[in-house]
Amino acid sequence: MSLHLGDTAPDFTQDSSEGPIHFHQWLGDSWGVLFSHPADFTPVCTTELGLTAKNREKFAARNVKVIALSVDPVESHTRWIKDINETQGVTVNFPILADADRKVSGLYDLIHPNASTTATVRSLFVIDPAKKIRLTITYPASTGRNFDEILRVIDSLQLTEYHSVATPGNWKDGEDVVIVPSLQDPEILAKKFPRGFRVVKPYLRYTPQPNR
Numbered sequence: 001m002s003l004h005l006g007d008t009a010p011d012f013t014q015d016s017s018e019g020p021i022h023f024h025q026w027l028g029d030s031w032g033v034l035f036s037h038p039a040d041f042t043p044v045c046t047t048e049l050g051l052t053a054k055n056r057e058k059f060a061a062r063n064v065k066v067i068a069l070s071v072d073p074v075e076s077h078t079r080w081i082k083d084i085n086e087t088q089g090v091t092v093n094f095p096i097l098a099d100a101d102r103k104v105s106g107l108y109d110l111i112h113p114n115a116s117t118t119a120t121v122r123s124l125f126v127i128d129p130a131k132k133i134r135l136t137i138t139y140p141a142s143t144g145r146n147f148d149e150i151l152r153v154i155d156s157l158q159l160t161e162y163h164s165v166a167t168p169g170n171w172k173d174g175e176d177v178v179i180v181p182s183l184q185d186p187e188i189l190a191k192k193f194p195r196g197f198r199v200v201k202p203y204l205r206y207t208p209q210p211n212r
């Protein structure tokens with residue numbers, strides 16, 4: 001099944017390294033990141049899961065729960081987690097779905113047969129508290145993800161969700177943002193942006209990052 005932005009993230013129940021996960025219930029009111037790994041005991045994935053553990057507080061500060069997926073059983077995940085902890089200097093502190101029957105891989109279209117018939121691609125989904133998919137990125141198995149970029153996109157999504165602003169190209173936390181074009185009412189603009197905004201063109205209005 002091919003998923004698009006704005007679709008409801010498919011719900012499922014699946015085993016994990018922390019016991020069975022009922023996905024929507026597990027997400028609760030949080031944002032979520034679900035990301036897939038080709039297989040256990042692979043080099044790139046080992047580093048990515050280490051980075052996920054290292055960034056735990058940054059995800060938590062953004063009200064984001066993180067869950068990984070690999071198409072191996074729990075027993076394999078348990079042995080792999082020991083290696084991740086040892087080699088990456090972390091304690092894995094989030095569940096890894098054991099998708100041996102590929103139930104979740106099917107729901108989220110994670111097997112791309114022309115890339116590999118057995119391994120999942122390196123896809124990542126950001127899911128909002130309404131369970132809507134807000135971002136998808138898919139990398140080949142051999143390219144590790146950039147966790148600074150994942151956090152940056154979550155910041156951007158949350159700025160749009162909570163402050164009616166969008167983020168320009170190459171935007172970084174702390175830099176000016178742009179007001180979404182749909183917002184035109186002068187009273188609302190004055191209320192939402194008390195520090196003012198700079199009109200370059202009617203559709204290009206810069207304002208200081210509202211939550212800074």
Ligand code: BEZ
Pocket residue numbers: 038039042043044045046141142
């Ligand atoms: C991996 O570490 O997951 C990986 C590395 C090279 C090719 C495919 C996967």
